[in-house]
Amino acid sequence: MTRVSWSEIDTLFLDAGGTLISMDFERIARELAALGRPCAAPALARAEAGVRPMVSRMIQSGGSTEGRDTFSYYMERALERVLTIDAASCRALVDELVPRIRVPGRSLELWSAVLPGVPDALARLASAGVQLVVVSNADGTVEEGLTRVGLRTHLHTVIDSHVVGFEKPDPRIFAAAFERAGSDPRRTVHVGDIYAADVVGARAAGLPVVLLDPHGDWGAVDCEVARDVPEVAERLLAARARS
Numbered sequence: 001m002t003r004v005s006w007s008e009i010d011t012l013f014l015d016a017g018g019t020l021i022s023m024d025f026e027r028i029a030r031e032l033a034a035l036g037r038p039c040a041a042p043a044l045a046r047a048e049a050g051v052r053p054m055v056s057r058m059i060q061s062g063g064s065t066e067g068r069d070t071f072s073y074y075m076e077r078a079l080e081r082v083l084t085i086d087a088a089s090c091r092a093l094v095d096e097l098v099p100r101i102r103v104p105g106r107s108l109e110l111w112s113a114v115l116p117g118v119p120d121a122l123a124r125l126a127s128a129g130v131q132l133v134v135v136s137n138a139d140g141t142v143e144e145g146l147t148r149v150g151l152r153t154h155l156h157t158v159i160d161s162h163v164v165g166f167e168k169p170d171p172r173i174f175a176a177a178f179e180r181a182g183s184d185p186r187r188t189v190h191v192g193d194i195y196a197a198d199v200v201g202a203r204a205a206g207l208p209v210v211l212l213d214p215h216g217d218w219g220a221v222d223c224e225v226a227r228d229v230p231e232v233a234e235r236l237l238a239a240r241a242r243s
Helices: 025-034 041-050 052-060 068-082 087-101 118-127 142-148 172-181 195-204 229-242
Strands: 011-014 021-023 111-114 131-136 157-160 188-192 209-212 224-226
Touching (some): 011 172, 021 041, 025 087, 041 052, 052 068, 118 131, 131 142, 142 157, 157 172, 188 195, 195 209, 224 229
Parallel strands (some): 011 188, 131 157, 209 224
16 A cells, blocks of 8 residues: 655645535435435435445446436435335435436535535645645536635635546546646645545546545555545644654
């Protein structure tokens, strides 16, 4: 497994969804209740994290993180974990749910909950002189969404796959980030939550990478792992303090 040389890092590339922000699980819970399938938001959040390895395998077989089929698969696998219903009923429920929570071209309306500890972690990193760059597969609205939730002020720039024309794991999205940020690949690490997009993509671009795994769902992987962005910040800031 490749370890990150934290003392040499001065730039973080950061995924957005699942890394800085999450889906609005309270909203999803309300919509499920309206459809007659009540479910607690924390249970949904836990289930979503747990199915990321399954979604990653789908992407590796040729899916896109931004495709409707991928999102429906994502929700179906998560709901299977929290609702006692058969597979056919789950598929039918997802068919009703998805149009209520995911408006094409407006993903910022769903991916709108800031993950715990993220604002403070970003503020500490920025104050320490670490350059922060979002590199996200999105639909053209990620920068607006990050502005709405108050995170954009900590960031040097935002790279949205819809805007630049390439999505992870295509290394060209990382090349666009390097060009925009003027950062050195030898002093940059990428942080994200989906192996097939973030780890595969970052490595193709020659970058070390940290996979976020808040509950230990990924098992043994061949890259560095952290629970969340605050833990990444602690590693980087501690290394800078020692050097």
